[in-house]
Structure formats: C-alpha cells, structure tokens
Amino acid sequence: MSSSKKHVVFDVVGTCMSYDVIFDAIDTRLGDRLRxxxxxxxxxxxxxxxxxxxxxxxxxxxGRYTRFYDVFKGLFYRMLWMAGIEEPREFATDDDLAYILDQFMQLEARPGVAECFQILRDAGFTCWAFTAGDTNRVRGYFTRNGIDMPIENFLSCDSLSIGKPAPESYHPLLKQFENEEAWFAAAHMWDVSAAKAAGFKGAYCTVWEKEPCTELFGTMDIMEDSFPEMARKIVAASKTS
Structure with a gap:
C-alpha cells in the first residue's frame, strides 16, 4: 500500500469508463428492430x-447481495417488455444477449481520465478504484485502456457483499484513510453524494449525467465538466485546506 496521506477514490463503470460500447452493441444487434x-x-x-x-x-x-453483472443479465427480457415489446423472447434471443454482454469486457475510458490520474499522482495523491463490478473485469478496463491502477488499490462491493450507496460500503476505505485526506470522485451524483455523506470530500464530474440535480443531492465540494479540471480543482483545494 502507498504511504501517501492523500487519496482519491474513483467509481469506475459509468465514471472512468463509458457505457458507449454497450449502447453500440444494442444498436448493432437490435437497432433496426428497436427503431x-x-x-x-x-x-x-x-x-x-x-x-x-x-x-x-x-x-x-x-440481504441477498448479487453481482451487478448477473442482475444486468437477468433483466434483459424484462426491459424489452417494459419498453413495449409484447413478446420479448420472440423479438430477441439469448445470442443477442450474449453479444451485448460480451461487450462488457470492452468498455473504453472517458476522455481525460488518464490525464486526471496523472495530475493527481504528480500532486502526491494515491488513486483508488471502488466498483460494483468484479475486480478482475474492472481492472481489465484500465489495462486495456493503458491506465495504471494497481490491483492493491481496488475495492469491489463483491468482496463486501454490500452494494453502494449503502453508507457502510464506504466505511472500509474511510477507516483505512483515517486522519488522512480522502476524496471520492464519480460521475454518478447518487454515488459521490452518498460518499460525501459517509465522510469523504466529494468531487463530481458531469460527463455522464450532465445535470447534477443539486436540489436532490446537494452541492459537492468540487463539480466540473471534465476529469482533468476536476483533478486540478482537487489539487488546488488540497493546497488550501
């Protein structure tokens, strides 16, 4: 473990990594039928x-924790039904589902994530990943996108059997960082606001949701439209704290 006294914990799927390849896979496999x-x-x-x-x-x-991937897979035909497809299992097949799920291994980094990490590390921060996905799959995203994220700096909800945003899901890292500077960064306002409520400083990037809905979630310590600028603001806030 790093001896750094400054930390930024990142959500991964949807924050550091974009959902776009999943959306593209749905379009490729079912797009014409859906339209x-x-x-x-x-x-x-x-x-x-x-x-x-x-x-x-x-x-x-x-009390029935289930891996996110398994939940996502299990809801496929229900989602088609909810979208208005009268016979989901005639409209799509298990092969269609398998094709879409295969793309889960190919998520791409959002613009500026690598630069964001470098800015923080150059300023003495240790970057961490806290995910609802399984560690091997999620670490693979960083590896394939050429972004360094040591395996020892990962925490998965799977290992806790507690899903975010339960307050107790954030506590193991907070306890590990006791008396040290600890930030949580995400592109999901529900996630970063829950982490802030648990004790982290909160950094929010609008890259995914665009609208922060502060009337629901409150205002975070830092709110920016890009990852590099969010990193710069974290570094600046650290220097003045």
Missing amino acids: AECIKPKLLGYTWFEAAEREYTYLSIS
Missing part, C-alpha cells in the same frame, strides 16, 4: 442500466 418499434437503442440501454442498479441495490439492502 421499428419506435424505441431508441441508447434509451433502452440507459433504462436497462438504471433498472439493474435499482434491483442490485434492493437485493443488497434485503
């Missing part, structure tokens, strides 16, 4: 992720 039903592939993908996050969270808080 014939007046369903936008990206909107289906978004609602699929959102529904999976809800069910993942509900399973966790009811």
Whole structure:
C-alpha cells in the first residue's frame, strides 16, 4: 500500500469508463428492430442500466447481495417488455444477449481520465478504484485502456457483499484513510453524494449525467465538466485546506 496521506477514490463503470460500447452493441444487434418499434437503442440501454442498479441495490439492502453483472443479465427480457415489446423472447434471443454482454469486457475510458490520474499522482495523491463490478473485469478496463491502477488499490462491493450507496460500503476505505485526506470522485451524483455523506470530500464530474440535480443531492465540494479540471480543482483545494 502507498504511504501517501492523500487519496482519491474513483467509481469506475459509468465514471472512468463509458457505457458507449454497450449502447453500440444494442444498436448493432437490435437497432433496426428497436427503431421499428419506435424505441431508441441508447434509451433502452440507459433504462436497462438504471433498472439493474435499482434491483442490485434492493437485493443488497434485503440481504441477498448479487453481482451487478448477473442482475444486468437477468433483466434483459424484462426491459424489452417494459419498453413495449409484447413478446420479448420472440423479438430477441439469448445470442443477442450474449453479444451485448460480451461487450462488457470492452468498455473504453472517458476522455481525460488518464490525464486526471496523472495530475493527481504528480500532486502526491494515491488513486483508488471502488466498483460494483468484479475486480478482475474492472481492472481489465484500465489495462486495456493503458491506465495504471494497481490491483492493491481496488475495492469491489463483491468482496463486501454490500452494494453502494449503502453508507457502510464506504466505511472500509474511510477507516483505512483515517486522519488522512480522502476524496471520492464519480460521475454518478447518487454515488459521490452518498460518499460525501459517509465522510469523504466529494468531487463530481458531469460527463455522464450532465445535470447534477443539486436540489436532490446537494452541492459537492468540487463539480466540473471534465476529469482533468476536476483533478486540478482537487489539487488546488488540497493546497488550501
């Protein structure tokens, strides 16, 4: 473990890594069929992720923790039904689902993430990854995108059997960073605001959600539109604290 006294913990999927390859896979495999039903592939993908996050969270808080990937997979045909497809299992096949899920291994880094990490590390911060995904798959995203993230700096909800944003999911890292500077960075306002409520300083990037909805989640310590600028603001805030 690094002896650094300054830390930034990053959410990964949806924050550091974009969902775009999943949206593209839905379009490639089902796009024409979906558009014939007046369903936008990206909107289906978004609602699929959102529904999976809800069910993942509900399973966790009811004491039946299930891997996010398995929840996402299990909701495929239900999402088609909810989108207005009368016979989902005639409209799509398990092969379609397998094709889309295969792309889960190919997520690409959002613009500026590598630069963001470098700015923070140059200023003496240790960067961490805290994910609802499994560690091997998520670390693979960083490796394939040429971004260094040591395996010892990963924490997965799978190892805790507690899903974010339960307050206790953030506590192991906070305890590890006791009396040290600790930031949590995410492109999901629900995530960074929960981490802030648990005790982290909060840094939010609008790259995914665009609208922060501060009337719901509150204002974070730092709110920026790009990862490099978010990193610069964290460094500046650290120098003045």
